Amino acid sequence: MSCTKVYNLVKEDYVTSNKTCVLDYLEQQEFHLHYHCRDGYCGACRTVLKQGEIEYPKEPLAFIRRGEFLPCCSIPKSDLIIEIENID
DSSP states (O other): OEEEEEEEEOHHHHHHHTOSSHHHHHHHTTOOOOOSSSSSSSOTTOEEEEESOEEOSSOOOSOOOTTEEOGGGOEESSOEEEEEEEEO
16 A cells, blocks of 8 residues: 655755665655665656755666656755655
């Protein structure tokens, strides 16, 4: 079963977590997202970015629609408000 949740990711909390990408941080917060490659190739982890800015240290190959991002290969440049499809 899955449900959609809006989550406020605070950049400072992310930085102090020492995680290498947003997906790792969300997993630490006990969110369970769809993913496969963890490297920006497949797009399975596409997530809605409602507010804020992210950056990709390495440009992903997967297609990303406007208003979405890939948590598996991105880091926050600011606080984020995201819409998460949390799976059980």
